[in-house]
Amino acid sequence: xxxxxxxxxxxxxxxxxxxxGGVDVRELAGRFGTPLYVVDEEDMRARAAAFRDSFTTAxxxxxxxxxxxxxxxxxxxxxxxxxxxxEDLCMxxxxxxxxxxxxxxxMPAAHIGLHGNNKSDAELRRALxxxxxxxxxxxxxxxxxxxxxxxxxxxVAPVLVRVTTGVHAGGHEYIATSHEDQKFGLSLAAGxxxxxxxxCHDAEGIDLRGIHTHIGSQILSLEAFxxxxxxxxxxxxxxxxxxxxxxxxxDLGGGYAIRYTPHGEELTPADAAHGMAEAVAAxxxxxxxxxxxxxxxxxxxxxxxxxxxxYRVGVVKRVGLEDGGERQYVxxxxxxxxxxxxxxxxxEYTATVASRLSDAEPALSRVVxxxxxxxxxxxxxxxxPHDTARxxxxxxxxxxxYGRVMASNYNSVLxxxxxxxxxxxxxxxxxxxxxEDLFSWDVAPD
Numbered sequence: 001x002x003x004x005x006x007x008x009x010x011x012x013x014x015x016x017x018x019x020x021g022g023v024d025v026r027e028l029a030g031r032f033g034t035p036l037y038v039v040d041e042e043d044m045r046a047r048a049a050a051f052r053d054s055f056t057t058a059x060x061x062x063x064x065x066x067x068x069x070x071x072x073x074x075x076x077x078x079x080x081x082x083x084x085x086x087e088d089l090c091m092x093x094x095x096x097x098x099x100x101x102x103x104x105x106x107m108p109a110a111h112i113g114l115h116g117n118n119k120s121d122a123e124l125r126r127a128l129x130x131x132x133x134x135x136x137x138x139x140x141x142x143x144x145x146x147x148x149x150x151x152x153x154x155x156v157a158p159v160l161v162r163v164t165t166g167v168h169a170g171g172h173e174y175i176a177t178s179h180e181d182q183k184f185g186l187s188l189a190a191g192x193x194x195x196x197x198x199x200c201h202d203a204e205g206i207d208l209r210g211i212h213t214h215i216g217s218q219i220l221s222l223e224a225f226x227x228x229x230x231x232x233x234x235x236x237x238x239x240x241x242x243x244x245x246x247x248x249x250x251d252l253g254g255g256y257a258i259r260y261t262p263h264g265e266e267l268t269p270a271d272a273a274h275g276m277a278e279a280v281a282a283x284x285x286x287x288x289x290x291x292x293x294x295x296x297x298x299x300x301x302x303x304x305x306x307x308x309x310x311y312r313v314g315v316v317k318r319v320g321l322e323d324g325g326e327r328q329y330v331x332x333x334x335x336x337x338x339x340x341x342x343x344x345x346x347x348e349y350t351a352t353v354a355s356r357l358s359d360a361e362p363a364l365s366r367v368v369x370x371x372x373x374x375x376x377x378x379x380x381x382x383x384x385p386h387d388t389a390r391x392x393x394x395x396x397x398x399x400x401x402y403g404r405v406m407a408s409n410y411n412s413v414l415x416x417x418x419x420x421x422x423x424x425x426x427x428x429x430x431x432x433x434x435x436e437d438l439f440s441w442d443v444a445p446d
Contacts, residue, residue, distance in 0.1 A: 005260065005262060007020065007306050008043045009421075016353075016356040017355050017356065018352075023421045025038070034310050034393070034416075035332070037400075037404050039075075039303075039421070041421065043305065047302045048068070048084060054272070054273035055068060057273070058277035062291060070091050070297075070302060075405055079105060082105045082107075090133070094116050099112065110132070112133060112134075113133060113135070113136060124157075128157060132158075138185060139186070150206065165227075167224055194238065209247070211232055211235060213253055225276055229276065233250070236250060249292055250293075250294055253296065259398065260347065261350045307397075307400020308398070309396045310393055312392075313332055313390055313394055315390070316330055328365040328384065328388065330394065331368050334370070337413045340402070340406045343373070350397065351378070352395055354395035355392055356392065363383065370411075372411060412438055414432060414437075416432055
């Protein structure tokens with residue numbers, strides 16, 4: 001078992017079966033079915049607390065305050081919102097649906113930030129009705145629209161302006177979010193970000209609170225965060241010099257890398273906090289002014305390592321390779337419908353047989369799904385026992401983020417359930433789809 005990749009309570013018993021949170025995976029599979037997302041509650045909450053404590057300590061040394069916003073797009077249920085609130089985290093949401101789930105879980109509206117590059121009038125109106133703590137505006141169109149809605153409602157919208165800093169970081173191009181040629185934010189280099197700040201400052205229906213940036217995802221480089229922080233603090237200083245206002249808040253986003261494979265790397269909360277605090281300190285010393293109220297947005301780094309997916313093995317097929325070798329194809333009862341990251345981003349994962357021990361020789365294997373696509377790959381390359389067989393349980397770790405939230409009903413498959421485990425108990429967070437769910441969406445012919 002690749003212990004470094006699994007959540008902290010995962011162990012393997014003498015008979016070879018994995019348990020998580022004190023619950024045998026065979027019991028989980030029998031009770032809830034497969035595929036199944038399993039969330040280690042103790043691990044997830046401990047990671048949330050580690051970000052809270054590490055950043056509070058690191059920034060506190062400079063007399064500064066910081067808020068940690070859990071990025072709910074990684075994984076959200078009403079119970080997760082309750083956990084994050086219990087750990088004294090705030091929450092950012094990127095749609096009206098995420099907003100309602102956060103509220104349903106008891107997250108106070110004042111501790112919620114609303115993101116999105118194309119928020120609807122209804123989403124903006126609802127955010128103002130419930131009193132969200134911040135709306136991160138993404139365009140001049142949104143600034144104008146939000147100002148008009150707020151004035152019509154007789155209120156003032158608390159706003160951060162999303163800034164594209166030009167710092168490139170992260171892995172796949174689809175998850176790098178701070179280069180110029182993409183849909184998010186307002187350009188620092190082109191002057192659009194400064195212009196947006198002035199427009200928000202002058203708008204009657206907007207309370208300009210500060211600036212926000214997010215440079216990408218799965219980032220290991222502290223240098224990228226440091227460069228982004230310096231550019232953001234430079235923009236804040238320029239606005240102060242021109243307008244005479246010291247913006248009180250700066251959000252430096254998230255994107256901290258996690259380990260997906262035994263050879264992968266991660267950016268720990270302690271390292272991230274220390275590096276970010278030193279970066280902000282250097283930027284403040286360089287550009288002047290006071291320390292702002294900081295915030296960060298880890299999502300994947302909290303949810304990802306805390307989750308794994310259980311699959312049941314079906315067909316095992318051995319295929320000859322051009323170099324004379326052999327690859328073992330292990331087909332499971334899920335696939336791209338429950339983990340889109342491999343086919344979308346070329347993401348790498350690992351896997352292990354979770355229901356028994358094996359003395360068989362390892363075989364170069366590829367874990368694939370059941371969908372009608374040749375790209376339906378869960379794990380591209382992994383060594384699995386040569387005797388892997390139909391009926392075995394397979395565990396894929398580090399799937400707590402962007403698994404269930406990106407799941408689909410492709411080929412009319414049913415999306416898996418999500419179960420939380422802790423102290424020997426299992427609790428359903430999200431139920432499995434049923435055929436009745438599919439039928440309820442279908443408009444039957446007359």
